[in-house]
Amino acid sequence: MVTITEQRARSGRGVELVLLLLALAVGLYAYAQVGLATTGALPVGMAVHGGSLAVLALGTHVVLRWRASYADPVILPVVVALNGIGLAMIYRLDQAYEAADRTAGFADRQVLWTAIGVLAAVGVLIALRDHRTLRRYTYTAMVAGLVLLLLPLLPGLGKTINGARIWIGIGPLSFQPAELAKIVLAVFFAGYLVTQRDNLALAGPKVLGLQLPRLRHLGPILLAWGVALVVLVFQRDLGAALLFFALFVAMLYVATERLSWVIIGLLLFGGGAALAATAFPHVGARFDVWLDALSPEIYNRQPGGSYQVVQGLFGLASGGLMGTGWGEGRPDVVPFANSDFIIASLGEELGLTGLIAILVCYLLLAERGLRAAIGVRDGFGKLLASGLAFVVAFQCFVVVGGVTRLIPLTGLTMPFLAQGGSSLLVNWMIVALLLRVSDSARRPAPLTGDLPIAPIAGGGPSVPVDGGMPEADDSSPTEVVRLR
Amino acid sequence: MNTPIRRLTTVVALMFVALMVMATSVQFVQAPALNADGRNVRTVYREFGRDRGPIVVAGDAVAVSTPVDDVYGYQRSYPGGALYAPVTGYFSAALSSMTGMEAAANPVLNGTSDSLLVQRIQDLITGAQPQGGSVELTIDPVVQQAAWDALGDQRGAVVALDPQTGAILALVSTPSYDPDPLAAHSSAEAQAAYDALLADPADPLTNRAIGGDLYPPGSSFKLVVAAALLESGDYGPDSEVPAPAELQLPQSTQVVRNPGGISCTANDTAPLIYTLQESCNTTFAALGMELGQDALREQAEAFGFGAPLEIPLRVTPSVYPTDLDEAQTAMTAIGQYDVRATPLQMAMVSAAIANDGVQMRPYLVATERGPDLEVLRTTEPDELRRSVSTETAEELTAMMVNVVEQGTGSAAQIPGVDVAAKTGSAQAGEGRSPHAWFTAFAPAEDPEVAIAVLVEYGGNEGDLASGGTTAAPIARQVLEAVLDR
16 A cells, blocks of 8 residues: 655755855855965955855845745855855956056956846846746747857957957947857757657667668757857857757757767767868867977967967966965966966866866756756756756866867856856856756645646556646656655 | 756766866876976976075175065065175076076075975974075185175176185176066066166176186196196206297198297297296297197196086086197197186186195085074085196196296285286187286195186276286285285
8 A cells, every 4th residue: 555644845945054154165265365375364355255255145045945945955055166266266366467467356347247147046036936937938049049149240249359259249348148048049959859859759760770860850950050160160169169069969869868869969060170170270270289289389389379278287287186275376377367277277276186176066066957857847847957057067078178188178168167257147047047947846746736646656557647648748747756 | 858867967977077087187197297397487486485595605695585575475685786696696586587506506595405304394294384495605705805896897707716625715707787686576677687688798697707608718728738748747847948939830821929929038948937937828839739639638627627517506618629730739738729718717727736736626505504594514625636746736836936926927926925826818809809817826835715817808908908917916906805814
């Protein structure tokens, strides 16, 4: 006999508070340590910067209690810790830049952007009661995503900074629309794939044991590939192209469970990249740098030399296992030490130990996002959460892999760590979406309600309780809800 | 859809494992090679954040670090100024470079020397900032100042050393430079100072005493020829040797003449001691050919020509040329053609003669101390090589005393003290005034100091300059400074 006993599900908010205080302690300690090491006193902005971070983090915690009380309790603390560490390093580099009479003051702006990002996240949590609402905007999202991606190509609006045309400028403000496109396109892919998954997964011809899709269903992936190539060629942004294509292929795989899509995707991207590397010198240069960074010829090459990569490697090497300590290294020697190369800065001052701790934080974040995807009941939510979690993880992989020379360097920012407003804002919004999905994943299903309850495995015939057939798989559980 | 999400989770985990493996590879496996790479400025930068020990002369710091409130933490300054710059060198954070004693004694000064290991372990445990040790020099400030004053605004160098130990008492090179602006932490300021020094036609960054340019030693090289003659056993100070008014060189149109174009003596021969006293070119050119280039080279090398030397500043080895024909051998024997020497080398020639033929290793560092002032190391005098036999040394001493008493070196006479010396006026090239040389030691019977003076391109006397008139008075002032102390 099956007995059903109700046990109050844990919301995890208490755990979150404890972890959050721990995360704040990490960030504030780092901040204080930087001040003590570089000036011998606590940082001037300690009260303002540290206080802002604490208020924002605790405020978000309160909003979660109110609006998403079953959200995953690990996600917010991990992100706060990463954001705090990033702020401390940006502040630390400001000190070095100031001393060398270079442009500084990035930390102040980063605090401002953190506030904007957190407020945007809070806004998403309050305004979006149910992530499934987003599904209504599938095709709006597609149009918006393409527009955002191609916006920098518009004359007059787009700006080329450091050789990549990935910015738009409105007055004094500049913004990377590709960052926002990450979310918008994830929404589109999730909405599109959840309705098309049967078509795409349907058996086509079988070649060499691979289930190939039908030719007419190849359309969307060819479109995504085309857009990625346009971005790559016209915006000279290898990173964004790689990121969107990876996001698309990953979500396609999750939706269809067909490995053939992944293989077709890899082949297409590999072919496109190889073509680009031979046809476009700036892409080819990246490959040379990757393969042979230390050779003097490539080191001194102008443009497209390996100076930046090699300086980053020197920084990492000088950090060694334990690092030089906050404020004790010379990360400012590396170009873009507070943005693209902030991982090298952290590796230098915190050492391999610190770097691996940071990577574990990201792994934890991505893993929690994927866990929310597994737990959530609707297909749209699964695709959205797994896509967003994957994009964060993949971005880390591309950035850290580029800095450590695992893969060719591309110009992507490290989520939450790197200096840069668009990236910070968008990543906080991604966190809000993951929190929202995880809330609905972890929220216990009401025992008496409208939702159909699947029978306990082995407990009788597998017939829906209310007798009707589930209309679409996105509103019915794809997994048996376990009750204890 | 859960199966592919689980697989995706595995892929994500594998991506992070790959990143961690790669980070370990860079920060642990490749780290030693990357840290040793010459393009890695961090190694140099790290040096500048240290509490660096002072360089000390007779109890006073000539280079010292003081705490300042900027990224480097310590500012190096040089109370010794231009007077000591050829010894201290400079330590420049902004230029990422160090020279002189700053570079040569760097492990002690920055506290990474093996002899400071115990100290470092203590610092590690107590968390104290690592502190550098101090380096005490052998320089005597009175002698150094005397040499500096005597050279005045002329370009040149003076080296004085204790012939019995090799301790260097004075090492002066003029014109010199102020190291302080080079040590400025503002890179613009340091670079401007450096560019100005590089652009200065007087070449203040060159250490004329030990490095950079070498000079033809002129007649001062006759000491080496005389030593070879005496060592051969065929000659004594009183041997009659040829002293014609001019000497036609074989297979050459060149004719060697004596200073002023006159014969050194009424006859065409004279005693060897007399020809050195009057510095007869024809005599030494003829005798040089008779000895041959190999005998001369052996004797030059016995005095240290061609041998690398660190004091611990790196000394450019003096050069005795190879593959000479007879005419070139003759010119070499009077210190011309391609023979080249540093002032330190010529001081070492005098010092070897003064020390009964034994050459001591010259050194600048008397004592190295840890941050707690405990003595880490003191330099023990070290016999470098035997240059000539004791008898030859005695005979050469007598001949050199004669140079000052009766000959070209009379300007170096000091009442009540026997000074032994040799002058030199070296042709410095077409249309240039000669280099004036003087090398000496005193007192002759119990030498306390050996010295070499070089005045580049005749100094203030220009074409009229000679070793006896230009360099000898400078040497006398330095010798007096030593003997009076």
